[in-house]
Amino acid sequence: MIAMISTAAMAVRRKPVLSLWMMLLLAMVTVGAVSIVFVLVEGLKVTNLTNALPWGLWITVDLSAIGLGAGAFTLSAAVYIFGLKKYEAIARAAVFIGLLGYSSAMLALFVDIGRPDRFYHPVLYWNPHSVLWEITMCVILYTTVLLLEFIPIVLESRFFARYGWAHTVAHLLHRVMPVVALAGLGLSLLHQSSLGATYGVLTARPVWYSPSAPVLFILSAAAAGPALTMLVTLIAGEVLKKRMVPTDVLHGVARFVGFASLAYLYLKLWSWAATNYYSHVPAQATGIELLKEHTPYDVTFWWGEVLMGALLPAIIFLWPRLRRNRYLLMLGALMVVAGLVINRWNMTLSGFTVPLDWSPGVLDVFGMNRYSPTLVEWGVAVGIVGYTWLAFTLGVRYLSLYPQAVRLVRTRPAPAPVPASEPFADAAPAGD
Amino acid sequence: MGENNATNGGSEKTLTRREFVTIMVGAGATVAVAAVLADPLNSVAQSLLGTDTEVNAEEAPASTGPRWGMVIDLRKCIGCEYCVFACQATNDVTDEMRWNVHIMDETPTGNIFHLTRPCLHCNHAPCVSVCPASATYQREDGLVVMDYDKCIGCRYCQVACPYGARSFNWEERGDTPNPRVPEWGTPEVERRPRGVVEKCSFCIHRLDAGLARGQTPGVDPEATPACVNICPVTARYFGNLNDPESNVSKLLASTPTFRLREDLGTDPNVYYIPPEGLTI
Numbered sequence: 001m002i003a004m005i006s007t008a009a010m011a012v013r014r015k016p017v018l019s020l021w022m023m024l025l026l027a028m029v030t031v032g033a034v035s036i037v038f039v040l041v042e043g044l045k046v047t048n049l050t051n052a053l054p055w056g057l058w059i060t061v062d063l064s065a066i067g068l069g070a071g072a073f074t075l076s077a078a079v080y081i082f083g084l085k086k087y088e089a090i091a092r093a094a095v096f097i098g099l100l101g102y103s104s105a106m107l108a109l110f111v112d113i114g115r116p117d118r119f120y121h122p123v124l125y126w127n128p129h130s131v132l133w134e135i136t137m138c139v140i141l142y143t144t145v146l147l148l149e150f151i152p153i154v155l156e157s158r159f160f161a162r163y164g165w166a167h168t169v170a171h172l173l174h175r176v177m178p179v180v181a182l183a184g185l186g187l188s189l190l191h192q193s194s195l196g197a198t199y200g201v202l203t204a205r206p207v208w209y210s211p212s213a214p215v216l217f218i219l220s221a222a223a224a225g226p227a228l229t230m231l232v233t234l235i236a237g238e239v240l241k242k243r244m245v246p247t248d249v250l251h252g253v254a255r256f257v258g259f260a261s262l263a264y265l266y267l268k269l270w271s272w273a274a275t276n277y278y279s280h281v282p283a284q285a286t287g288i289e290l291l292k293e294h295t296p297y298d299v300t301f302w303w304g305e306v307l308m309g310a311l312l313p314a315i316i317f318l319w320p321r322l323r324r325n326r327y328l329l330m331l332g333a334l335m336v337v338a339g340l341v342i343n344r345w346n347m348t349l350s351g352f353t354v355p356l357d358w359s360p361g362v363l364d365v366f367g368m369n370r371y372s373p374t375l376v377e378w379g380v381a382v383g384i385v386g387y388t389w390l391a392f393t394l395g396v397r398y399l400s401l402y403p404q405a406v407r408l409v410r411t412r413p414a415p416a417p418v419p420a421s422e423p424f425a426d427a428a429p430a431g432d
Numbered sequence: 433m434g435e436n437n438a439t440n441g442g443s444e445k446t447l448t449r450r451e452f453v454t455i456m457v458g459a460g461a462t463v464a465v466a467a468v469l470a471d472p473l474n475s476v477a478q479s480l481l482g483t484d485t486e487v488n489a490e491e492a493p494a495s496t497g498p499r500w501g502m503v504i505d506l507r508k509c510i511g512c513e514y515c516v517f518a519c520q521a522t523n524d525v526t527d528e529m530r531w532n533v534h535i536m537d538e539t540p541t542g543n544i545f546h547l548t549r550p551c552l553h554c555n556h557a558p559c560v561s562v563c564p565a566s567a568t569y570q571r572e573d574g575l576v577v578m579d580y581d582k583c584i585g586c587r588y589c590q591v592a593c594p595y596g597a598r599s600f601n602w603e604e605r606g607d608t609p610n611p612r613v614p615e616w617g618t619p620e621v622e623r624r625p626r627g628v629v630e631k632c633s634f635c636i637h638r639l640d641a642g643l644a645r646g647q648t649p650g651v652d653p654e655a656t657p658a659c660v661n662i663c664p665v666t667a668r669y670f671g672n673l674n675d676p677e678s679n680v681s682k683l684l685a686s687t688p689t690f691r692l693r694e695d696l697g698t699d700p701n702v703y704y705i706p707p708e709g710l711t712i
Contacts, residue, residue, distance in 0.1 A: 043626050044585075045603040051529070054587040054600060114585020114600065114627025121565035121584050132588050133564035203696045204558065204594030351591075358595045358692045359547060360710060361537025366596075 017239075025390040032383005035376050039111050046376045050369070053352040055112075057373040061381050062108040063195055063344040065388075066139070067217070068337060069101025070225025072146060073181075073188035074256070080181035089245040089404040090253060092153050094229040096395050099146045100388040102139060107387075111380055131194045131201060138191035145184040148173060157399050193218040199351055206283035207291070208351035212271040219267060220309075223260035224340035226253050227313070231333035234326060236396050237405075244402040251323055257336060258317030265310040287354040294368055297350055300342055309339015499574040500634055500649065501673040501701035502660070503683045504548065507708060508667035511536060511546030514616075515659035515668060519550070521617035522635065522658035524610055529599035531632035532659055541709035548668075550659060551576060551597040551632035552692060552700035559589035559598065559631075568631075574673070574701050575634055583628040590629060594696050598631045617658060634670075635659075650679060673701065688712075 012019040039046055049056050071094040078084045079091045110116050122136040152170040160166035173180075196217030199208040230253050237244040275284055291297035316322045316332035323329060355366035373381075395401055511534055519525060519532040532550045539545060553576045559568050560576060567582035568589055590598045604626040613619060621637055624630045635657035642648075642655020649655040650671030660668040671678035676685075680703075683689075689703040690712035706712055 043603050044600075047602075049602075051590060051599050052596065054590045109586075112586075114587070114629075115583065118565070118582075118584045121567075121582055125566040125582055127561075127563055127566040129561040130564045130588075132562060132586065136564050198588070202558070202592050204592070204693070356594060356596050358549070359535055359537045360690065360692065360704070360706070360712060361545065361547075362540050363536075363538045365535050365537055 021393070022390075025386050025393065028382050028386025029390055030383075031379050032381075032386055035379030035383055036107075036111055038376055039380060040116065044112075044114060046374060048371055048374050048377065050371075052355070053369040053371045055348055055352065056371050057377045057381055058108045058112040060341070060345045060348050061384055062105045062112070063348065064341045065101040065105040065108065065384070066192065066195060067221040067340050067344065068224055068228045069098040069105070070188065070192060070221035071227075071229035072098025072101075072149070072225070073142075073184045074222055074226050075229065075253070076149060076181040077185045080178045081185060084252075086246070086249050087252065089249045089402065090229060090233060092403065093233055093244075093401040094226070095146060095149045096153065096399070096401055097229050097232065097392065098225070099143070099150050100391050102143045102146060104384045104388050106139065106143070108380070108384055131197045135191045135194045135198070138187045138194070142184060142187040142191065145180055145187065148180050149177070149184070153399055153401065159398075189218065192221045196347075199347055202351070204356060205351040205354070206281070207287040207354050208347075209284075210271065210275065212267055213347075216264065216267055216271065219260060219264040220340050220343060223257050223264055223310070223313075224336050226260075227257045227333040227336035230254065230257065231330060231337060232392060233402070234330045234333070236402075240396070240405075241408050242402075243406045243408055244404075246404060250329070254317040254323050254329060254332070257333070258314045261310045261314040261317070261336060265306065265314065268306065268310070283357065287350075290354050290368060291350055295349075295353055297346060297353075300346055304342040305339050305346065308335045309342060310336070313339075497572055497674065498672040499674045499701065500553070500639065501574065501671070501680055501703065502550065502634075502657075503669040503680045503689065503703045503705065505667045505669075505705040506545055506547055506710070507705055508665045509546040509548060509707075510665055510667075512664060513548075514662045514664060515548055517612045517616040518658040518662035519632070521610065521612040521615070522620050523633070524613075524619035524621060524623050525599075525630075526605070527611065529601070529630065531597070531599065531630070533596075539707060539709035543707060543709040545707035545710070547704070548659075549595060549597065549692070550634070550657075550702060552595055552698070552702040553634060555699035555701065556697055558592040558594065558698065562588045562592040564588065567628075575636055575639075576631075577633050577636055578629070578631060580624050580628050580630070585627040585629065587629060594693055594698060598629050600629050601626050616662070 008019070008023075047056065075087055075091040075094040078087045110119055113119065122133050123140070127133045152173045154160065155166040155170040193214035196213035196215070199205070200210050200213030202208050230250060233244045233250070236242075275281070276288055279285075288298075313332040313336045316328050349371065352369050352371070355364075355369060357366065359365045513534050516530060516532050516534050520527070520530060523531060525531055532548060534546060534548045536544060536546055553570075553574055555570070555574065557568075557570060557576045560570050563569075564586060565582050565584050567580075567584070568576065568578050570576045585600070587600055590596075590600060601624050605623050610619065620635075638655055638657065639649050642652055645655070647655040648671075650660070650669065653661045656670050660670045669680050669683055671680035673680055673684070675681060683705070684703060687705050689705050691700045691703055
């Protein structure tokens with residue numbers, strides 16, 4: 001024990017930032033592990049979920065993780081299907097982040113279902129009528145796709161360099177990658193939108209019932225997935241003093257996120273206008289009124305989802321002068337990511353907060369449903385976030401996630417500014 | 433089709449015999465291939481869409497078999513909650529997880545009325561279509577029931593049910609006493625384990641056992657849901673909706689009824705006779 005502490009103390013002295021970061025992550029993972037064990041032993045009574053509001057924080061985590069993992073399918077499709085080879089510089093990181101997203105989503109679901117010992121039942125007892133069944137199958141298959149895309153990254157790490165077969169397997173996998181990427185694209189298009197349909201098809205919940213929900217889910221995922229990949233790439237570069245990917249690649253991703261955000265915004269505003277502004281369907285309108293009156297839904301929708309989550313980042317990413325500032329780029333990506341998480345929380349909670357209405361009389365028989373997660377629920381969520389950050393930190397350290405990373409060398413006694421060494425200075429031609 | 437081709441060809445004088453034969457052979461081959469492909473495709477499509485499930489497996493077509501349903505007379509209901517308690521005792525249900533609930537509401541004319549709600553056993557049940565593990569299904573006789581051994585506890589059925597007719601086992605119940613036993617009856621079914629959803633089954637165990645004994649559900653008390661038997665004002669009726677001579681069919685034929693949230697298209701098998709002042 002003392003030896004461990006002294007080793008840790010030495011590590012802190014040598015690399016203080018990294019050590020403290022790792023300690024934080026280990027603490028988060030520990031909290032998560034303890035919470036998960038607690039839930040599995042005690043059952044879901046330790047949550048604040050009820051029969052009237054049976055889904056909460058963990059579903060938000062699960063929906064967010066899958067949405068934020070969408071960088072993998074968009075960037076893989078760019079490289080392997082659309083032949084935009086330059087994005088190979090960032091596609092590996094995107095695949096790794098996707099794998100972390102999907103594995104954490106599956107972990108969240110595993111804790112959330114009442115019978116985790118039966119998690120495989122959808123594979124045995126098919127119900128193709130159920131969007132949740134389709135999602136389960138797609139997520140399982142797509143995680144397999146991500147693993148296939150991830151294996152070459154592992155095999156090409158320094159550890160496997162000494163084995164000849166590793167190179168052969170990696171090479172073989174590379175050759176089938178276009179097929180794998182195509183499968184990944186198809187599966188992602190299916191389940192990313194079906195996650196929106198999970199709410200969108202429920203006729204009994206007027207706030208949810210909407211044909212635009214599936215499309216809104218996939219558009220927001222297409223924006224936020226690459227945005228998260230860009231964000232962590234920039235942060236890693238900042239910490240390691242490296243340029244992780246060529247600047248024009250980064251700006252290409254930024255532009256894509258900008259356009260995806262605009263598309264999302266466009267449908268989102270029309271969806272709002274059609275159901276809230278230009279019409280007054282009783283159940284829907286009263287539902288939104290209730291949410292406005294009793295919850296922060298309206299404020300978080302306009303300020304969090306629309307302005308911060310889509311409009312401002314679209315401006316940053318599509319305005320070349322703003323895009324060239326890497327701190328603005330980070331801020332924009334962070335806003336897109338935060339916007340998606342807020343949206344998934346709002347989606348989940350809004351439909352439940354407004355009560356069902358099946359009584360034929362005129363009274364409001366059923367009150368608003370309320371929910372705030374328990375400490376244990378937060379503990380599981382913190383653990384899952386900690387796991388993804390820890391895995392990514394280790395991934396950057398031990399895997400070649402960024403094959404084109406360049407160490408930025410400061411020409412020390414520089415008499416004149418050297419533009420080439422400036423991190424992320426836009427050397428690419430204008431209008432990239 | 434072939435005739436058309438021939439006449440067209442003849443009138444326009446552009447179709448040689450060779451072309452005609454080629455077209456006919458091609459068309460014939462296409463039809464043959466289509467016919468060969470159609471059968472397996474059809475069965476695949478059917479199994480995917482679930483159109484040929486238990487319905488075809490049973491010997492009797494849906495129209496002649498029984499379809500169990502309930503009629504609840506809201507003019508009579510006094511809100512005593514006897515049906516709620518009898519259900520809790522018979523099916524061993526806790527207060528928080530009641531399968532059969534009672535609410536009070538008001539008609540537009542200001543009349544207070546009582547309404548009790550079992551599971552409505554919808555013909556287009558949202559809970560059935562959303563279940564990712566086929567744990568909830570509808571039998572050919574209309575009963576929407578659960579296989580508690582398949583349920584994974586995802587609770588999507590609770591999210592989808594428009595009537596809040598489903599309860600989740602948030603904790604293991606163990607041997608905790610049921611407050612309604614023995615006053616309102618004794619449990620006739622097993623307690624459900626922690627982590628699965630449960631729901632009203634129209635006392636399926638009574639129905640099936642009664643039918644096996646040759647009894648008539650809705651007439652013979654041993655073959656009838658507990659909630660129907662206990663009602664002190666006879667507000668609940670149970671029977672075969674497909675039998676025009678059953679008490680429920682006669683009631684439906686003679687009295688105006690409505691179903692809860694018909695606008696949702698769930699097509700429930702539970703009908704209500706409106707209280708005075710309520711026009712549906």
